Amino acid sequence: MTTQPHFFIEDSLLYAEEFFAGLGKITRFSGRTVTADDIKDADYLLTRSTTKVNEALLYKCTKLKFVGTATAGYNHIDADYLAERNIEWAPAAGCNADAVADYVISSGLNLANKYGFALKDKKIAIVGVGQIGKRLTKRFAALGCEVVQFDPVRAELESAFTSASFADVLACDFITCHVPYVKSGKHTTHHMFDKQTLLKLKPETILINACRGEVINNADLVEVLTAGHDLRVVLDVFENEPEIEMALLPLLEFGTPHIAGHSLEGKARGTEILYQILCQRLELPVEIKLQDLLPAMAVDHMVLTEKYQLSQRQFRALMNLVYDIRNDDVDFRLGLAKSPDSFDSLRRNYSIRRELTSLKIYCDDTLYPTFTNLGFNTSLIKGE
Missing domain, CATH: 3.40.50.720 (NAD(P)-binding Rossmann-like Domain)
Incomplete structure (x- = not known):
């Protein structure tokens, strides 16, 4: 009987159970408090930037085959040490x-x-x-x-x-x-x-x-x-x-407190990219898609009048419907005014926002290229 691979996954990876439960056993850990003993049985280690992946953490991991970080950056990964151990690793390039x-x-x-x-x-x-x-x-x-x-x-x-x-x-x-x-x-x-x-x-x-x-x-x-x-x-x-x-x-x-990439899609896409990498590595089919897991938006689509030219202010209104940086700026200033040393907690407790990709825009063929290139989820008005 083949033993199931053991995935040790940092607790901040979104949708990890949905993506990885079918691939093996999952154990969650805190990146801020994890020790070498906590993860010594790992076959696969999946993290975010909170976990410092180095010799001090991994020296007891005798079975470790792969390290993945669900982030685009990888300054927290000691790539030289992983190379010495012949342990493969990968970031989630472009996730945010x-x-x-x-x-x-x-x-x-x-x-x-x-x-x-x-x-x-x-x-x-x-x-x-x-x-x-x-x-x-x-x-x-x-x-x-x-x-x-x-x-x-x-x-x-x-x-x-x-x-x-x-x-x-x-x-x-x-x-x-x-x-x-x-x-x-x-x-x-x-x-x-x-x-x-x-x-x-x-x-x-x-x-x-x-x-x-x-x-x-x-x-x-x-x-x-x-x-x-x-x-x-x-x-x-x-x-x-x-x-x-x-x-x-x-x-x-x-x-803002280092949150430009902190969207729900951006964080969850990091998990999805690691899932896709491991499916390829394990020669398994990719059966789960992020778009099927994300919650619906309060306003999930807009239908634009045919043959109408939008002004810059209207583009701004559609942008701000999904993400308005002014709200984050206000929260940042108020938070620091109450507690000048709260930068880290403001970042850690940031209310995850959505991306333009979450708003479906129905428009005619004149506006379709513009909204597609701006990053919206775009469809032609029926009949176009």
């Missing part, structure tokens, strides 16, 4: 990319409404053109924006991709950052935006950081903004989290 793209587009549309400009008139710089950057390129293009792509690493790896220069980035009206944190070397991202580069930005430039806090020198940003340089800054990430620079808060357009 749509959520982060929603965050950036919501920021852009709400700032456009606040300051009375047309987003399509802005030149957009996307710094880092991976899973998130590719989606944002498509979304901003759907809104009629000119897009500049900056990713010298990708340009070196892909002959078909051409990166703009960093000088081109600094000349744009709207800059959004989606790079990994690289502390040194040819393509360092540490303090890409310091006092020198921040002062080169045009007045009223929008600067968004939804990747790693160290990409922007926070002390320099406070100095530049306090001195009166007119930048419109949105930060989801900060240096030295959770001990953030509180002087930044009143200077920001929007601030």
Whole structure:
């Protein structure tokens, strides 16, 4: 009789029972308190970023075959140690990319409404053109924006991709950052935006950081903004989290506690991607789909009038129906006002939101490409 594989799964992985119950035995654990003894019987270890996967945790795992993290990032994984042990591992690449793209587009549309400009008139710089950057390129293009792509690493790896220069980035009206944190070397991202580069930005430039806090020198940003340089800054990430620079808060357009990727779909999609990877590894059919597990939206579809051209404010209204960054900004400020050291708890207790993919838009063939490229779940009006 074949022994069932034993899956040890961090307690924050959504829908783990639904995806993995048919594959073997499941034991849940807390990523914040887990010990080597807790998981020593694991055949498969599935985590999020709370679990630090290293020798100290795994040295008693004699049967471990695979480690998966239901996150796009993997700084919590000691890849060198896993390689020494010949243990396969994988992240859930792109699992929260749509959520982060929603965050950036919501920021852009709400700032456009606040300051009375047309987003399509802005030149957009996307710094880092991976899973998130590719989606944002498509979304901003759907809104009629000119897009500049900056990713010298990708340009070196892909002959078909051409990166703009960093000088081109600094000349744009709207800059959004989606790079990994690289502390040194040819393509360092540490303090890409310091006092020198921040002062080169045009007045009223929008600067968004939804990747790693160290990409922007926070002390320099406070100095530049306090001195009166007119930048419109949105930060989801900060240096030295959770001990953030509180002087930044009143200077920001929007601030949030590192939750740009924290949608229900984004978190659950991480579990689904690991399920798909393991089905392939175990040579099993993929029988469960995330879309069949997600709860219904309060408003789950909209039918748009045929042959009608939507205004920017109407796009914004549809965006905000699903996700409105202003609500998260208010909650962040109120939370820190009550307790200045609550950054981590605000992130941990964040009310998971939904993605644009959860709202079905029925429209004619004129609007169909725009809403599809913006990330909505789009269908043609019956008869089209």
